[in-house]
Amino acid sequence: MKEMWQDAMLEAFHETSRRLGLFLPKLLALLTFLALGVIAGWLVKALLMRLLSALRFDAFCERMGLMQALARAGVVRPASSLIGRLSFWTVFLVFGLMGIDALSLPATANLMSVLLGFLPHVIAAAFLLLFGVLLGNFLAEAALITAVNAQIQEARFIAQLVRWAVYLFTGAMVLTQLGIAKEIVVAAFCIIFGGIVLALAIALGLGGRHIARDKLERRLRRRRAEEDELTHI
């Protein structure tokens, strides 16, 4: 009885020791990967921020209206700082995934390959988002200035319409890129965009057909009302 108890105890001890012996290097590998992730992430962040600073990226973003858009969303950090942080966490996440992979847990066996396979889509979606926001702001600003100089009273409304049309289009493209409910996104986009165009067409047809006809006649027949021209420049 005593021997059996001793054997059971020793077997359990040896088994646990063996398992710990197998697990501890993996845990150490995880911790090492995490530490390396912090260092590599910090290095990438510092290098990227220095590069962006040399390229005057913050001034560019301000020029393109990105900072104003972020400020409206409550983000007051410079764009280079945001990208620096994003790069840090991306690098840290990659190292963290490597560490988790090193643990060889059955639950996370394919996590690394799945996430790495998805990463290009995420990066492409992030670039699309950035480009879409920049383009939306740029076109909205251009539309606003043009409409104000043409003395169109609805200038701000037109600018917002342009901005949100580009944002809407960008959002649909980002979701499609990420593969999130592709069919629903495409259908929703078509319905919303088509709806807006139809609404504008009906509004113009019902409410502004006389104005539209007058404008078209003036343009096509090149009739110029002298009192409306600024000829002194």
Next chain:
Amino acid sequence: MIATQDGADAPWQQIRAQLPQLERADILVGLPSLNNAETVKPVIQAVTTGLQQAFPAASVLLVNQDAGSHDGTPELMKGAVEERFPIALLSRTASGTSGIESFPRLSGGLAAGREEAFQAFLSATKEAGATACAVIDPSVRSVTPDWMAWLLGPIMESRADYVAPLFLRPRYEGSLTNTLVYPLNRALYGTAMRYHAGGGCGISGTLAGLYLTEPFWDERIARSSLETCLATVAIAEGRRLCQAGLGEKLAPSSAGGEDVSAVVAHTVGAAFYFMERYQDVWEHSAPTQPVLHTGIPYRPQPDRGPINIDKMMRGFRQGLRDLLPIWEIILSPETLSGILPLGLVEKDDFRFPPQLWAQTVYDFALAYHDKVLHREHLLKSLTPLYLGQMASLVLRTQHQKPEDVEECIEELCDTFARTKPYLVERWRFS
């Protein structure tokens, strides 16, 4: 650029092919044309008569570069010269331009290939060893024989390198030049030189050589504001200048059909472009120097028609309402705090103070230099402020004599000069 690329002497080769006996010329007269059949004969008549009267001993070469006329302008031009002077007809493709490149210019209301024609004339001037070159616009009906003496005389007498045209205009016409470009350039470079766009100008042979080496030909400003480029380079390079009073300019008007904000963006953009280029010149420029004048003395003319002050006021007020977020980026808080109360003032009491206008223009120049916004957006967003300033000038002087507008422009020039340290300090630290 003609002077630096292969085939740099292509215009001269074409001229020599048409006029093999020609070795050199004292004077070259450039005639850029596009469908000018209606006006070309009297213009050529005036030019040739003027040349015979003013420079009987000089060897003269006339050069036409046509941008693709469909009405036989070059042939009419050649016929009108009647063997009095040698004339060469250049085609645009010879200077390396394909037809499709002219589309944006045509759509923009600008004369097609005008800057290419100027380059060809300057290149031919250099190759011909000419002392002077005059460029005359064949669409201007008011060209007289005197123009030749006024545009070329100061150069032939070695008194000037660049002769700019100055036309008799209604008092509020050319107000963008009068209330912005002229006071700005005068404050920057210390030269009281006024010039108007188009019509004609005179350039010395040495200055023609300098122009050909200039980088501005590759920029958009060469297409939209060529006169500003030529005049500003001549001023900043310290060349001898002259203004030629050419009387009234009778020509098809383009300003009325052109977008005001596009004109503002082109003209002011060209002035700001050269501010960056010649920073070392204008930072240390001397007090204002007068400029030699030939021809008819300048005096503002009465208005041709009513001035639409209400439209200008509406433009300013809408800008104040809708473009404020953009102006907050461009203008200093001090300038903006001066502009904001103007939105509350009644029309009859509306005045845009000269000091505030000078600060506004300098703030826009600084913002252009710092690239705080896309440059075209920045320049176009100046339009409502310009309209406000213009409305203020008209409200102040509409019941006074035309000469009183000149007093206001002089006051503006003094204010721009006085406020220049405001610009210099900020430019250095931007």
